Amino acid sequence: MGIKLIKIASVYLVIGILFGMFMSMTHKFGYASVHAHINLLGWASLALTGIIYYLFPNAGENTLAKVHFWLHNIGLPVMMIGLILYVNEVAHMEPVIATGGVLVTLGIITFMINVLKNVTR
Template identity: 50%
Template sequence: MGKTFIKIAAVYFSIGVLLGMTMGIIHDFRLTSLHAHVNLLGWVSTALFGVIYSIYAFAAKTKLAKTHFWLHNIGLPVMMIGLFCESFGITAGVPIMIVGSLAVVIGTIMFTINIFKALNTNSIQRANKDLHA
């Protein structure tokens, strides 16, 4: 799962860079908020999820991690579509953005719970025993 998060993050990084370059070339900065969200939630956060799940592979095998993965990777594009629409004054984008945002927030909370549960001392000791068994 760590590798998959990192690959998806690279896609968001490319989208963010291309979006920023395009806004600069055409001198239209209405999508600045979208650009910031693609870079922060798409590139940075997704890459960090991938790195953390790569380092602590046992945390990536939980049901919480799998649910987090799907909530983030479905919610974020939905949120981006809503934010895109809202940036151009299309009011129908607001409820779409809210639904996507809620999925991302719930996924992030699940990630946090997973990390706290998985990274307690007993879990790390069990994982180390499994690696050396």
């Protein structure tokens, strides 16, 4: 899972950078929260978790790692799409954002449990 997380993190990095360029070129800085979340939760967090899973194979090669991967990578796009629509004043996007956020949070909690159980000397 470590390699998969590092690879998907690089995709989020490109998306985050392109989103930043879009904001800069269009002067639509209302999307700053989307840009920040993609870079933090997509690029930085997933790259770091991927490195941890790579360095500690016991943590990276189990069901908890897979659950973390899928919760995070389903939740983050749902949350970001909801946030983009919310910024564009589409009604009733709060539950979409919250659903994505809960999935990401559950994924991160799964990561923490996995680290506490499986990251050892």
